[in-house]
Amino acid sequence: MKTASPDKSLIYQDVFSSGQAAEPAWQRYGALREQALAHLAAHGLETRGDEAWVHGSAGGLAGGEALPVSGLRQTTATGPAALARSHRLVFLNGVFAPERSNVGELPAGAVVQPLSTGGETAQLGGLPVTEATGLVALNALFWRDGLRLELDDNTVLDLPVELHFINDLAGKPGLVPTRNLVQVGAGCQVTVIERHEPGASKLIEQPLTEVICGVGSRVDHIKLVGGAAAGEHFGRTQVVQQQDSRYRSWEIVTGGHLARREIHLELAGPGAACDLNALYMGRGRQRFDLRTRVAHNAPGCTTRELYKGVLDGEARGVFDGLIRVARDSQQTSAHQTNRNLLLSDDAVVNSIPRLEIYADDVKCSHGSTTGQLADEQLFYLRTRGFSPAEARTYLAWAFASEVI
Amino acid sequence: MSDEKKMLQELSDQEYKWGFVTDVDADTVPPGLNEDVIRFISHKKNEPDWLLAFRLKAYAHFLTLTPPRWQKVQYAEPDLQAISYYSAPKQKEKPKSIDEIDPEILATYEKLGIPLMEQKRLEGVAVDAVFDSVSVATTHQKKLADMGVLFMSFSEAVESHPELVRRYLGKVVPHTDNFYAALNSAVFTDGSFVYIPKGLKCPLELSTYFRINAANTGQFERTLIVADEGAYVSYLEGCTAPQRDENQLHAAVVELYVHDDAEIKYSTVQNWYPGDKDGKGGIYNFVTKRGLCAGDRSKISWTQVETGSAVTWKYPSCVLKGDDSIGEFYSVALTNNLQQADTGTKMVHLGRNTRSTIISKGISAGRGDQTYRGLVKMGKNAVNARNFTQCDSMLLGDKCGAHTMPYIESRNSTARIEHEATTTKIGEDQIFYCNQRGISTEDAVSLIVGGFCREVFQELPLEFAVEAQKLLSVSLEGSVG
Structure with a gap:
């Protein structure tokens, strides 16, 4: 079942070939874009029908006509406040904005630059976790820019790498895909912060980040989706972890009319560990969709997932997590937790925590709870002089703060 | 380690003990599925027109469906045209009493450990035995009838209590429910019918024993249990089939309908032929089981022990419509050799203060693959509804798989849902502890x-x-985790 038939992908082909001459970025990574075009031509944009879209919504992508917009590179939109000290790169409508960026001093062995500069890197799009899906192909076809972070072995970045993605298409509909590559060698340490603001309605933001964690490396990855509840966000992170590496992720989603975030992670070397956290807080008619796919393909790896949602108004939240333990991935430890707090009777939550286990010497568990604030706790705070609203706020805050 | 391997090997090598074939003359229609076959079944069973209309409507709907593929099992799809949809042990006339039943059939049930002779029966259990597609004997009929309990084969119920059958048939599992439910609605042959009148706590446990005997047949039975206000019944179901190289299809529908303050307890020990150790043959068990807690304070409890079938694919469910109604699901599933099971439950909370408990234990051995798939859904009006789910899986050996896929949906902020799942193997420390105290590893x-x-x-x-x-x-003899 496909919402966008292969015929509709002809539109993508047209836009791509007619825009290619004017878009230097689209002239790079030809093989990757060819592949994407072929995938879209053959399969269209699958946004329904299979397990990956249960309870999901493709929003403005469902029509299959969300297209990139050219010529809108300037904007007065300011975006979120920058950190005082960081290696900062700012992207306006998916294009690098040097005047707003400040990469600063880098230690030897570190490359922090826009993906649109320098030679092509063979690593891009080459991760084994990259399934051929319509969304990945759409991103691969149309991305213009993003981060390129490369660290030689044993390089440590003390300051975080901060990415701002600011979108403003002056009210026009459009698709803004961005692409980031984080490739760190053995023993490296780095923190990457992505800050997204989906922008106005009819705007669809689509970032895709690939992370390669070298042997014994430490990568912290923070993704914030904030701003107004208007645009749509389809974000995806693909991670491959080598032996003894540690990857920690925090996804904090509060903005966007519709936000879907996916993590596809492979524990490829023994002893690797990942720690995935998320907090999604929705109100009004916001719709958040968080999905994780973790593949334990080596023995002795660890996964810990904590995804928490707070939903008010008519908001809707989906958590769909799958941990797959391959045959011979013995001594695996994997724990997945999803907790949801419903503050309104019109909020809806869907939770699908899944385990697929093919090895016997494993410790795996998952838990999912959904409920409201406990009356006893509210009462306790009331007796100490807090108003009902205050009590609710504090308790919701306490619930959420476990993730942060 | 070699001990472990050897024992697992032994476990895998175990033979199916109920694989014999009984040689009885049977009336069997030629294989094939079409309207004529449905009319034939209906005619053969002397059914009223409305039931034929029900079948034909289901068949018309069935033709619009395609077999589902979302389940996590792999199997060669059964060729529905190669199945014979009616096979009945040949009899000159309907037996008046158990003495007139073909001794071969009785011997079969003896072998299975289900002596139908009432005097031999344990006091307190009434049995309805279904051989291939036809109910062959129902015990303790009179005693039950005196109390007002209707416990009989489905065809008998259609003849003697058509108004009851008509009132409840398809109310819980409509013919549009799914592919195999539609097929069953079109071609079902027999099954059990139970009606417990108002206020009666049925003192006997009712039991049905299903057996597929003939080759190339499928079993499509239909069970309908109705508990009227304040009634209680405990119902047991057991199944076996002979050992054959081809896969046989078992696509039953079970409907439970519970009125105010009533309770049905439904227990299954399913031991269909699982196929040999190379995965050849075995039963496909694609069953739709659902209970409706229609009345307030009603209760349904499903208990199942699944050890058989090549492929099991079933989700006994509860629709908790009445306020304060309760649904329970207790399951042990064992997969060995190449068995696959995708099983679990659905708890749909519609009424206020509804409660459900799910306890699922999965044991995978050999190259077995097992999935727990469950849905817990809290409707908009399920104020103060509660669910607790616990799924534990145990893996014996490193070639098997255990998967857990719960689907949880809440539309009410006062509803509380808890889900827990664990997957482990038997710890060496546990074994060691037992060994120390003189208990053998086995x-x-x-x-x-x-x-x-x-x-x-x-x-x-x-x-x-x-x-x-x-x-x-028996299944675990010699297995060491």
């Missing part, structure tokens, strides 16, 4: 698995609990 495994399944077994009626324990220990 006994230790049996002990630990017994403990693992205890929560479910204690829900089973006594005799079934014994049978289930035995089944499990």
Whole structure:
């Protein structure tokens, strides 16, 4: 079942070939874009029908006509406040904005630059976790820019790498895909912060980040989706972890009319560990969709997932997590937790925590709870002089703060 | 380690003990599925027009459906045209009493450990035996009838109580429900019908024993149990089939309908032929089981022990419509060799203060693959509804798989849902502890698995609990995790 038939992908082909001459970025990574075009031509944009879209919504992508917009590179939109000290790169409508960026001093062995500069890197799009899906192909076809972070072995970045993605298409509909590559060698340490603001309605933001964690490396990855509840966000992170590496992720989603975030992670070397956290807080008619796919393909790896949602108004939240333990991935430890707090009777939550286990010497568990604030706790705070609203706020805050 | 391998090998090599074939003359229609076959079945069973219309409507709908593929099992799809949809042991006339039943059939049930002779029966259990597609004997009929309990084969019920059958048939599982339910609605042949009148706590446990005997047939039985206001019944179901190289299809529909303050307890020990150790043959068990807690304070409890079938694919469900109604699901599933099971439950909370409990224990051995798939859904009006789910999986050996896929949906902020799942193997420390105290490794495994399944077994009626324990220990003989 496909919402966008292969015929509709002809539109993508047209836009791509007619825009290619004017878009230097689209002239790079030809093989990757060819592949994407072929995938879209053959399969269209699958946004329904299979397990990956249960309870999901493709929003403005469902029509299959969300297209990139050219010529809108300037904007007065300011975006979120920058950190005082960081290696900062700012992207306006998916294009690098040097005047707003400040990469600063880098230690030897570190490359922090826009993906649109320098030679092509063979690593891009080459991760084994990259399934051929319509969304990945759409991103691969149309991305213009993003981060390129490369660290030689044993390089440590003390300051975080901060990415701002600011979108403003002056009210026009459009698709803004961005692409980031984080490739760190053995023993490296780095923190990457992505800050997204989906922008106005009819705007669809689509970032895709690939992370390669070298042997014994430490990568912290923070993704914030904030701003107004208007645009749509389809974000995806693909991670491959080598032996003894540690990857920690925090996804904090509060903005966007519709936000879907996916993590596809492979524990490829023994002893690797990942720690995935998320907090999604929705109100009004916001719709958040968080999905994780973790593949334990080596023995002795660890996964810990904590995804928490707070939903008010008519908001809707989906958590769909799958941990797959391959045959011979013995001594695996994997724990997945999803907790949801419903503050309104019109909020809806869907939770699908899944385990697929093919090895016997494993410790795996998952838990999912959904409920409201406990009356006893509210009462306790009331007796100490807090108003009902205050009590609710504090308790919701306490619930959420476990993730942060 | 080599000990472990050897024992697992032994476990894998175990033969199916109920694989014999009974040689009885049977009336069997030629294989094929079409309207004529449906009319033939309906005619053969002397059915009223409305039932034929029900079948034909279901068949018309069935033709618009395609077989589902979302389940996590792999199998060669059964060729529905190669199945014979009616096979009945040949009899000159309907038997008046058990003495007139073909002795071969009785001997079969003896072999299965289901003596139909009432005098031999344990006091307190009434049995309806279904051989291939036809109910062959129902015991304790008179005693039950005196109390007002209707316990008879489905065809008998259609003849003697058509108004009841018509009122409840398809109310819980409509013919549009799914592919196999539609097929069943079109071609079902027999099954059991139970009606417990108002206020009666049925003192006997009712039991049905299903057996597929003939080759190339499928079994499509239909069970309908109705508990009127304040009634209670405990119902048991057991199944076996002969050993054949081809896969046979079992696509039953079970409907439970519970009025105010009533309770149905439904227990299954399923031991269909699972296929040989290379995965050849075996039963496809694609069953739709659902209960509707229609009345306030009603209760449905499903208990199942699944050890058989090549492919099991079923989700006994509860629709908790009445306020304060309760749904329970207790399951032990064992997959061995190449068996696959995708099983679980659905708890749909519609009424206020509805409660449900799900306890699922999965044991995978050999190259077995097992999935727990469950849905817990809190409707908009399910104020203060509660659910607790616990799914534990145990893996014996490194070639098997255990998967857990719960689907949880809440539309009410006062509803509370808890889900927990764990996957483990038997710890070496546990075995060591037992060994230290002079318990052999084999006994230790049996002990630990017994403990693992205890929560479910204690829900089973006594005799079934014994049978289930035995089944499990037979299957686990020599296995060390």
